[in-house]
Amino acid sequence: MDLTYCLESSELPISGTLGGRRWRDVLFPIFDVAEDDAAVPSDEFSVWATQRGALSMGQGGPPELLRIPRVISGRSFDQIALCLIRSGTLSLETQGHRRLCTAGSILVFSLRYPFRLAWQNSEAARSHVTLWLSQGRLNGIPDDRVHGRVLASSAAVAVFGAALQTVAEEVRRTGQQVLDDVIEGVAALSLNLLTADGKPMDAATSELASFVTIRNYIDAHLNAHDLSAATLARTFGLSRASLYRLFEPVGGVASYVRSRRLERVRETIKEPGLLNRRIAPVAYGNGFKSIASFNRAYRQAFGESPRQSRRGARQGPAEARSADPMGLLARGLMELR
Incomplete structure (x- = not known):
């Protein structure tokens, strides 16, 4: 598994290799992962984080992720994620409801609530890019009106997806100030998407x-x-x-x-x-x-x-x-x- 992880503003990006490491070491406590679920050579995961937002990219990885809200060292996690599916089909299950997100669509979920993510064909190619935002960045949109949304392919979704992929491709060559500015723009696009695209099931x-x-x-x-x-x-x-x-x-x-x-x-x-x-x-x-x-x-x-x-x-x-x-x-x- 190749990892690019950016955290310190003066050291963007930081790169390393986690070959043979468990996925739990990467994703816990955001997601529960089986103890013996180890990375394979084709798996990749990258994270870039600033105070304005975080961007993660994944290829392969665990076929199933379980979200149980946790508090670790006094810090809870309740961010909103907008996950662009680049390849494969990802399902989200929550409170008896199941939604499918296919390639080109965007899955929106809140870490405040429990849910299960599962790739429909664990053998097929699967990859995603995810924008993570604090709840405050959504300007008052209640997260229970956001959680579980699937934004299907449309002109607006295509623009957002293209912007997100461009950020993911260029982030390795940019510094924190540029990354902050770009995330600011993409976050504004996400706000427009969530405001205009109806409401989740009652x-x-x-x-x-x-x-x-x-x-x-x-x-x-x-x-x-x-x-x-x-x-x-x-x-x-x-x-x-x-x-x-x-x-x-x-x-x-x-x-x-x-x-x-x-x-x-x-x-x-x-x-x-x-x-x-x-x-x-x-x-x-x-x-x-x-x-x-x-x-x-x-x-x-x-x-x-x-x-x-x-x-x-x-x-x-x-x-x-x-x-x-x-x-x-x-x-x-x-x-x-």
């Missing part, structure tokens, strides 16, 4: 709102030991089938609750003022009933033990950053303002 928007409501309830009751599918269905007057459909894109209700509990424990044990607090009571206080199962789940989710996370929090800023399992794409998105 049913999808309604179910998305339901998921957000239940998610907020889960976050407020992570310490409850009976935070189960049955409890949630009863609380919100839903059938279990409806609840399962809402949480299917993130692996189910139980998986989502466990992920949020793990993230809450991680935030707490790395909090500077709580570094002397014992880890076991924190785990019990966030709904875990067994320390052994908690430790296993924690290592599987974050690639390190709870004690290693705390040790990283006690290190200096540079060492702590290197100990954090923050993927390369996430580091780029952290630059956005």
Whole structure:
């Protein structure tokens, strides 16, 4: 896998090789990727990031990506992505709805919500260019009116796609100021596209709102030991089938609750003022009933033990950053303002 990653304004671009590395090292925690999903020689991924926007290009890569909203080191990710499909067909599944995005079309999604991306034919050629923008750049367009949009081939989409590809092709030869200016122009084009091209399906928007409501309830009751599918269905007057459909894109209700509990424990044990607090009571206080199962789940989710996370929090800023399992794409998105 060849990687071009731009972050420091005075060092654009930076190039390196990640042959044999796992895709998880590149995409986590923006996307969940199987632990054994390694790059192959034909895979490529590039990221250029400034405070005004980020641009990523990918060829090949994992056939499936799962988005579970996470908070890593106190930073959540809620950017908007406009993904131009250059080759292949990509599907987005969210709350029981599935949309296909073919070559030449643009898929729009928000990292605030859960979803699943899957290439329809993992053996066929597939590539994409994605513009990442902060929510504030969309001038008040609610992200739940953006998430899940497929902008099909049209004259306006063709202009936007051509602009995005031109930026991707020229970015290696430009500096940050030029990149900032170009991203500014492409972001303006995206605003026009999203404003003019209708609205997403009402049913999808309604179910998305339901998921957000239940998610907020889960976050407020992570310490409850009976935070189960049955409890949630009863609380919100839903059938279990409806609840399962809402949480299917993130692996189910139980998986989502466990992920949020793990993230809450991680935030707490790395909090500077709580570094002397014992880890076991924190785990019990966030709904875990067994320390052994908690430790296993924690290592599987974050690639390190709870004690290693705390040790990283006690290190200096540079060492702590290197100990954090923050993927390369996430580091780029952290630059956005």
